Amino acid sequence: MKHPGWWRLAIVGGAVLALELACRGGIIDRVTMVPPSQMVVALVRMMIGTPWFWSDAGATFRNIGAAIVLSIVPGFLIGLMVHALPRLRAVLNPVLFSYYSVPTFVFYPLLIVIFGIGPASLIVMGAMFGIVAMISATLVSIDRIPRVYGKAARVMRLSPWQTALRVQLPAATPHLITGIKLAVAYSVIGVIAGEFIISTAGLGRRLTLSYNGFDTATMYGLMLLIFIAVAIVNTVLQGWETRVHRRWYRA
């Protein structure tokens, strides 16, 4: 067992196995947690036999996707603008730093008054939660571009557009990816929290319903689904990040 991946697999596998045994052996009672194997069974059963599953899962993932786009693209553009105006940046600094200690979804009821109960409120909620991480990451990413690149671009007589697209954007990419990762994570939290509080469809609502109805198996099946989805997206982004880092920081 030389490769760290095998060790990782062994640790995670061992933890899952321990959980399975603890649940089956009665150390953890059935109302609190079902064995991991039953979570998988519950999830698969939902996927093939439950009429609401695909429409609710589809609604949630659609909303999350829209929220991610609406936090990354405007977040990047606002970041560029704020970076160009240092005074504005100095003014906004305290907000950028303390934004994530306040549960933004307290504004969700206000969004419902404005946008109504439905996807629009949830998407705005997720985007509101994700956008600030992207703005901050964009600011940092431009800060970290080495000055010498700009000088080199000038020596090579690149036009401003060429400088932006061929030099600055690639040099900013490592930190931009970090921002994208955070924006994704926060968008997911925003949308799901909104679904917990008030919604007519979605996985968050189903999770609350199954919790209230003591349907523990369904509840854990849904959590497993969200966990798998987030882990896949995170692994893809992490892989991208590692590749970019290797290209930039190769010794």
Place this chain on the structure above:
Amino acid sequence: MRQRWSDYAILLMAIVGLWQAAYYLAGPEAITPPLATVRHLAVLMDGARFWEHARASGVAFLYACMVALAGGLVLGIAIGASPRGHEILTPILSTLYSIPKIMLYPVILLVFGLGLSAKVAFGAMHGFFPVALFAIGAIRNIPPVLLRSARVMHVARLDLVRHILLPAALPEIVTGLRIGFATTFLGTLMGEMFASSEGLGFMMIRAMDIHNVPDIMALTLLAFVVATAANTFLLAVEKRVHAHGR
């Protein structure tokens, strides 16, 4: 970048201006105007019930911070100090960090029941991972040349930790603690919203349920002011530590 007092003044004026404009656009059923919100907050803070809730929140936050910061630091430093441990465990930690912990609120409720321990668990869960990940980064980023020079100079182990490792790693550790502090605050409030029957977070969710807009606005204002004040203070500490390291 130095923060000037005029920056705060401009920020404050901009927020009040936008807020007032939003009030005219969205109407009283969605937003209360700034002045009325401050007045309402003062009325809320005058009642004894408010301080009971505030104390409950404070206690929960304190415990959650202790668990998150101490646990995160110990685990982070232990993993950071071992290259093999870092290689194996850091990806697991960063995956756990990325899962939306809010979806786990039913589990926390089932395991801990409604009350203090659920809130503490929820808050600590949010703060633990960033503290640990920053501590790992702090230890990993110590320039190897410092360790090599220390070995050449036969520095004793305890002196190595006190005079070389700690000063080199401290700035990044402090950054991690600041972020852990902020996320624990968020986590504790969320825990109170979903897994509690007392505290400021509980007041918020109750106000949301009965659509009591003045309460929502006043409590959000309070949370934002407290968070911003704490953050500004910690940021100043952090800047001092960073400047000292140079």
